[in-house]
Amino acid sequence: MTTLLLIEQILNGLQFGVMLFLMAAGLTLIFGVMGLINLAHGSLYMVGAFAAAAVAEATGSFLLALIASLIAAAAAGAIIELVVIRRLYDRDHLDQVLATFALILIFSEGTRWLFGSFPLFLDIPDALAGPVILPGGIQYPAYRLLIIAIGLLIAFGLFQLIARTRIGIQIRAGESDREMIAALGVDISRLYTIVFALGAALAGLAGALVGAIQSVQVGMGEPVLILAFVVIVIGGIGSIKGALVGALLVGLTDTLGGVLLPGFFGTFMEPSAATAVGSSLASMSIYILMAGVLLFKPTGLYGGA
Amino acid sequence: MQFKSLILAAGLAALASAGVADGHGGTVKVGMITTLSGGGAGLGIDVRDGFMLAAKMAGNDNLEVVIEDDQRKPEIAVQLADKMIQSEKVDVMTGIIWSNLAMAVVPAATAQGKFYISPNAGPSALAGKGCHPLYFNVAWQNDNLHEAAGAYATDAGHKNTFILAPNYPAGQDALTGFKRMYGGELAGEIYTKLGQTDYAAEIAQIRASGADSVFFFLPGGMGISFLKQYAGSGVDLPVVGPAFSFDQGILQAVGDAALGVKNTSQWNKDLDNPTNKAFVEAFQAEYGRLPSLYASQGFDAANLLLSAMAKADVKDADAFRAALAAADFDSVRGDFKFGTNQHPVQDFYVREVIKEGDVFTNKIISASLTDHVDAYASECSY
Numbered sequence: 001m002t003t004l005l006l007i008e009q010i011l012n013g014l015q016f017g018v019m020l021f022l023m024a025a026g027l028t029l030i031f032g033v034m035g036l037i038n039l040a041h042g043s044l045y046m047v048g049a050f051a052a053a054a055v056a057e058a059t060g061s062f063l064l065a066l067i068a069s070l071i072a073a074a075a076a077g078a079i080i081e082l083v084v085i086r087r088l089y090d091r092d093h094l095d096q097v098l099a100t101f102a103l104i105l106i107f108s109e110g111t112r113w114l115f116g117s118f119p120l121f122l123d124i125p126d127a128l129a130g131p132v133i134l135p136g137g138i139q140y141p142a143y144r145l146l147i148i149a150i151g152l153l154i155a156f157g158l159f160q161l162i163a164r165t166r167i168g169i170q171i172r173a174g175e176s177d178r179e180m181i182a183a184l185g186v187d188i189s190r191l192y193t194i195v196f197a198l199g200a201a202l203a204g205l206a207g208a209l210v211g212a213i214q215s216v217q218v219g220m221g222e223p224v225l226i227l228a229f230v231v232i233v234i235g236g237i238g239s240i241k242g243a244l245v246g247a248l249l250v251g252l253t254d255t256l257g258g259v260l261l262p263g264f265f266g267t268f269m270e271p272s273a274a275t276a277v278g279s280s281l282a283s284m285s286i287y288i289l290m291a292g293v294l295l296f297k298p299t300g301l302y303g304g305a
Numbered sequence: 306m307q308f309k310s311l312i313l314a315a316g317l318a319a320l321a322s323a324g325v326a327d328g329h330g331g332t333v334k335v336g337m338i339t340t341l342s343g344g345g346a347g348l349g350i351d352v353r354d355g356f357m358l359a360a361k362m363a364g365n366d367n368l369e370v371v372i373e374d375d376q377r378k379p380e381i382a383v384q385l386a387d388k389m390i391q392s393e394k395v396d397v398m399t400g401i402i403w404s405n406l407a408m409a410v411v412p413a414a415t416a417q418g419k420f421y422i423s424p425n426a427g428p429s430a431l432a433g434k435g436c437h438p439l440y441f442n443v444a445w446q447n448d449n450l451h452e453a454a455g456a457y458a459t460d461a462g463h464k465n466t467f468i469l470a471p472n473y474p475a476g477q478d479a480l481t482g483f484k485r486m487y488g489g490e491l492a493g494e495i496y497t498k499l500g501q502t503d504y505a506a507e508i509a510q511i512r513a514s515g516a517d518s519v520f521f522f523l524p525g526g527m528g529i530s531f532l533k534q535y536a537g538s539g540v541d542l543p544v545v546g547p548a549f550s551f552d553q554g555i556l557q558a559v560g561d562a563a564l565g566v567k568n569t570s571q572w573n574k575d576l577d578n579p580t581n582k583a584f585v586e587a588f589q590a591e592y593g594r595l596p597s598l599y600a601s602q603g604f605d606a607a608n609l610l611l612s613a614m615a616k617a618d619v620k621d622a623d624a625f626r627a628a629l630a631a632a633d634f635d636s637v638r639g640d641f642k643f644g645t646n647q648h649p650v651q652d653f654y655v656r657e658v659i660k661e662g663d664v665f666t667n668k669i670i671s672a673s674l675t676d677h678v679d680a681y682a683s684e685c686s687y
Contacts (some may be wrong), residue, residue, distance in 0.1 A: 005513040012505040108342070117346040119526050121558035124537060131539030139512070144505065213537065214502040215529040215558055219343040223500065233470050246682045255506050262495070279472055283498055 004138055005152040009259050010252065014016055015144045015250025018151025022206035022226055024231040024243040025158060026199025032238020033174045033195050036085060037093050041203055041228065042221025043107035048073040048204020049211035052112055053120040062125040066208055073204020074197040076107075086189070099201060104222070119215040122208070124215050135296050147209050155244050162240055171195060192203065227254075234293045236303025243256040245301055250286050257285035321594045333619045334369045335610065336389035336419075337400035338382055338410065341374035344500055344526035347554035348402045348599050349374070352424045354592055355603025356399070362587060363611050371395060377402075377500075379409040386410045390417055396619045397422060399606055401600075402474035404428040404447060405499075415439040418622065420629070424606040425599060429481070432648050433681030439622070441629055442648045443609050444602040445571055446679035447475045450547035453569035453653035453673040454520060456487030458545050461567070464489040466545075467516035469507055471527065472496035479522035479547070484586030485680065492516030497523075502530045508538045518542050524549040529558045536562035548572075548667070551658055553597035556665035561656045563665060571651050572601045572638050573669045580635040595666060601637045608634040646685035650678050 023277065029039050050281045056251035080103060128143040134222030162168040170191050173181040182188045213222070231250050235242025262278030269277065293301060314680035319368055337356065340349035353372060360368050371393055375382040382401065397420040403408045407426035414421050415437040423442040431437070432446045458466055468483055468491060470476035476496060484491070492514040495507055511519055519542050523531050528550040534543070548570030554639045574585045574595060584604055588596040596604075611632035632643050644650045654675040656667040 002513060005509055008509040008512075009506055012503075012509060015505065112342070117341065117350055117598075118554055119344075119347065121529070121560065123354050123560065128549055129537055131537070134527070139539045141505075141534070141539070143537060210502075212665060213530070213534050215344075215526040215533075217344055217526050220502070223502075259506050259510065275494060276472065279496050279498070 004136070007136070007138055008140060009255055011138075011140055011148070013252035013255035014248065014262070015148050015151075015251070017248035018148055018155070019210055019247075020208050020224070020227055020231050020246035020251055021151055021155060021208075021244050022202045023228040024087055024235070024247050025155075025240055026202045026244045027225075027228050028232040028238055028240065029171070029195055031232065033171055034089055034192055036088060037100065038085070038095045038199075039097060039225065040080065040103035040107065041199070041265065042225030043104050044073045044200040044203040045207035045221035045224060046107065046111060046218065047076045047207070048215045049122070049207035050115060050120065050176075051204065052208035052211060053122040054115075056122050057120075062123075062212075066205065069204045069208030070201045073207070074201035076204075077200020078193055078197040085196065086192070089192075107185045108109055108132065108218050109186055115218075117218065120211075120218040122212045122216055124212050126160050141213075143213065150205075154205075154241075160239055167191075167194065180211065228285070230290050232300075234290050234300055236297075236300030239300070239302040242302035249289065253285050253289050254282070257282040261285070266267050307464055331618055331620065332367045332369055333397060333610070333614050334371065334393065334395045336386070336393060336395035336398045337370055337372045338375050338385045338389070338398065338406075339372070339400035340377045340402045341372075342376050344502075345377045345402060345524070347597075348425070348525055349400070351554060351597045351599035352369060352400060352402065352603035352606075353582045355588070355600035355605075356424065356597065356607040357603075358584075358588055358600075359604045359607035359611065361591075363608075365614065367610055367614065368611065374401070375401070375406055377406070379406050382406040382410050383413070386414055387529075388471050390414065390419060391595060396420065397610060399424055399610075401426050403473070404478070405473045407431065408474055411440060411498040412437070420622075420625070420630070422606050422610060424602045425670075426475065427478075427648060427679075429478050430474065432646050432679055433684035436646045436685035436687070438626060438647075438687045440647065441609070441643070442471070443606045444649070445651070446648045446681065447675075448485065449653065449677060449679055450484040450549070450569050450571065450672075451479045451482030451520075451522060452677070452680075453655070454545050454547055456673055457569055457655050458483075458520060459486065459488040460516075461545070463518040463543070463545070465492045465515065465517045466490075466520050467492040467494075467514050467518070467542075468520045469495040469497060470522040470656065471501070473499045476492075476522060482680075483520055483522075487520075497527075499527075501527060504531045504534050505538075507531075508535055508540060511542070512538070512540050516542060518545060520545045521550060522547055524552075525555070528555050531631040532559045534563050543567075546657065548598050551656070551667065552599065553595050553666065554599075556658060556667075560665065564660060566658045567670075568656050568658070568667070569653055569673055570598055570656050570667070571649070571653055572598045573654060573656050573667050575669055576637065576639065577624050578635075578637070578639045581637040581639075584637045595664065605634075605638070606634070609674035633652070644678050644682045645684045646679070648679050650676055653677060 048069035052065040052069040055068035131139040132142045231246040235246030261282045265274035265278045373385045399422045427442045427446040470479040483600040551568040612626035616628035654669045
């Protein structure tokens with residue numbers, strides 16, 4: 001394996017990681033602040049992608065499409081929080097899982113009803129369509145670099161929001177003692193709606209960004225949701241920092257595992273068997289990583305006690 | 306006691322005469338299990354629409370179809386098959402798109418005496434040693450389109466091809482089929498996850514491999530993702546694939562990135578025969594879109610079944626099987642016949658992706674393999 005290829009694969013891992021971070025950040029905030037397991041987070045990712053595809057189709061502007069994905073997902077998030085989720089805070093996790101699973105089905109069927117079962121297409125703007133040459137002669141798609149940049153910017157913004165703003169203080173307070181901040185006069189239900197909408201918007205943005213390089217289709221959110229859960233378990237539930245570190249770890253492990261393991265087995269096995277063993281082991285690698293982390297840190301890397 | 310058996314006998318006689326009164330067939334109940342949701346939905350919907358179009362055009366009231374969605378999950382397909390066999394009491398099953406699902410359902414269904422007509426999946430395991438008298442494949446054996454692609458890659462002078470396919474039975478058949486007919490070297494061989502949507506890592510490997518061309522088999526949404534990412538990566542090696550990677554449902558989403566790509570198929574909408582013309586026209590009129598090869602396979606599956614219904618009663622398994630094996634129907638592919646393992650013996654073509662007005666579609670540019678028999682037929686004996 002050449003150094004160039006390795007660097008390119010590390011960039012791929014980073015790009016995958018920051019995408020997972022956008023999903024995991026919302027999930028971990030919602031779980032941390034409200035104690036709610038939201039299986040429908042993947043549906044919000046899908047809503048964002050579909051909104052972006054529809055707006056891009058109508059206006060031809062990618063920027064407007066991204067804005068639409070944020071607004072549509074935040075609105076969808078706020079609505080389900082007000083209508084459904086609000087009734088679930090006091091229930092146990094099984095009820096939450098059941099109700100949010102029902103939301104997945106409703107969103108999937110609703111989207112199918114509106115847009116049909118065929119995948120939609122969302123094109124990358126022409127200016128970002130080709131590759132760029134990085135120092136060292138690495139060719140890398142410009143759009144993927146942009147995704148990495150946007151992801152890191154949002155991570156930075158979220159840290160600032162949580163650490164330095166009034167709403168951030170309320171979120172942190174909500175994580176540690178719900179009753180107390182309600183007693184101090186903070187409108188807790190408004191806070192919950194805001195946090196939920198914020199998480200939803202991030203998921204929607206991730207959906208739109210990824211939709212442009214993959215395909216926009218019903219059910220696109222669920223595979224990502226599973227990975228996002230792995231990320232927050234690794235990072236520690238409720239921790240944004242944990243979500244970032246966990247997401248990058250999972251992204252890099254998944255990408256590099258898929259590339260390096262078949263090569264590793266290829267040194268002593270015949271090629272087709274090596275590919276088979278290597279790729280099956282690679283798809284397990286993130287779960288092995290998760291098990292390893294939990295073994296030493298049962299609450300995750302940055303989880304509370 | 307005697308009275309009771311008399312009633313029973315009378316009842317049986319009535320049943321028997323009811324069958325005769327309907328002419329040959331009596332009602333045939335078809336259980337269709339196919340993929341109608343998720344990333345593979347486009348394929349199942351096309352098979353279903355093609356099948357139902359043929360049924361509608363035939364106007365045969367004796368054909369009853371039960372349709373269920375397997376969500377591309379083997380365990381759901383197995384549950385649905387049990388339900389269809391045990392409580393719906395279907396006579397014939399069809400519809401499965403994915404080979405891993407076919408492997409989970411077909412052997413059990415045929416073992417329980419149900420006919421199975423495959424409109425798509427053709428895993429090698431069911432074409433060779435695992436063949437069954439009640440199993441018919443109206444589409445192709447999985448290897449076939451890839452064999453045609455291998456033959457084309459050799460003709461086109463590709464010497465160092467990078468090949469990739471998802472890691473499931475049809476993906477393994479695909480790469481086996483390609484290699485069977487391909488004369489050059491392999492720059493690399495990768496199995497991806499079924500349903501994978503990000504191919505950045507694979508594309509980086511293609512770039513680093515020094516290949517002169519790429520062969521890939523990625524049906525449904527996987528193909529859209531791969532082609533879009535491939536176009537954005539700056540790797541501009543020629544691409545060859547089976548029709549699945551460039552079918553009508555995928556092309557609109559891929560757009561310009563697919564223009565000019567060569568792919569291999571047993572069918573195309575410009576095949577010149579009256580059945581095909583009527584099919585393409587009727588499909589567009591009914592559904593408002595161009596048919597894909599999956600739709601053509603669904604259409605042929607229904608017409609095969611209808612032809613057998615006209616000749617024999619499904620309750621008489623031997624006669625019905627002989628009627629199916631005769632394949633006495635007008636296929637959209639022109640001439641159609643089954644080989645000894647009840648898989649098609651047929652021609653394959655090379656197509657090119659073109660743009661007709663605003664619509665991306667395929668055009669046949671040459672023949673690839675003629676009267677091609679799959680590689681497993683000789684291993685099959687009933």
